[in-house]
Amino acid sequence: MSPQVPQVHGHCDARFSSVRTAFEENFRERGELGAAVAVVRDGETVVDLWGGWADAAGTRPWERETLVNVWSTSKGPTALCAHILADRGLLDLDAPVAAYWPEFAAAGKESVLVRHLLSHRAGLSGLREPHSLEQLCDWELTVARLAAQE
Template identity: 80%
Template structure:
């Protein structure tokens, strides 16, 4: 996880704020690569954590947490992890399936009746989890303000028709994934995925991760600095060659790093892209999957449920 300078500005390499933390001697190459990012690749600030069989073997951080280089990246610095948020959202669904509260082969409409509109009555829960639902983006214009409105966004997704026949192909649901899976979680539990994850996993395990960011943690958050997505002029060759489907998936609305630093983004729950945490927290959450359902001696998923996560759902087309 890192905050990276705008490549167009080509700033001078940042003065080292120091690399700190722990690295098992077996993984010296990881530390060397991490340090090389600061020396030669103009890394501003970053953290990396690696777990092996539930044991932390790498936990490093360094550089700066802001573009002005006034705040050092610390052990507890939080950063928006973008699409890495999708894994924890999926974990919520698999927890419910493991407890018999969610059938991955059931129609989504069993849990979310309004979803059956526009020919989606046979879309399965597993189609949502595997990016095969044909709902990679909305057809009508959807602003950032709209995106921050959970009820409006999920209502529009429930009402829209798929871009392709669900289950026949994969297409990255860059922004919609979290709302689709998250609304199923909410219909079953009464909680959005962020609150459910906190209650069931991050709270009990002390994992420093949230969907959105509470105001009291703003002082720990790294500033993201990069060219905002969608900043190109719509008349440019980049935009002219994008298909309508790609624009719906990736630019409706366009989301860039400038937005990620705003109170509005942090206050909302966009569970495909606005998770905030430390590198250690991400290693812990994904460690549940890597550890066959357990992490740090605590079982979160049954071994059977953890294996189900690994099942292939078909290739991309």
């Protein structure tokens, strides 16, 4: 990592200056390597910031279009959708997952409840066998591997 604090690039509307301040602090005070943040409000981009490095060696600057994996971003919307379904009586949080996905009951998972999945308490930390990005994009394969996982 570069010993210098990386420069932050981009635009930040004055109304959101605290976002820029917090973003810069991540580099200065928390050792952030590289990052970007964008905020759209009422269809207007009010924050579009990036900075740091796209590699651990600090040789490739983080650019506006640098791509990264965002694995955990679906957790919030998934929980929201599940709770809306539960509120409407369409999903029982106390039901076994297998009530909705019978194949999931394989390998000792028959008593895992929907609420266990939503709270990350089902004991499924990831797939045991290597799973490439291409395979991850194969819905049938990924679902089958998740169902078979102990």
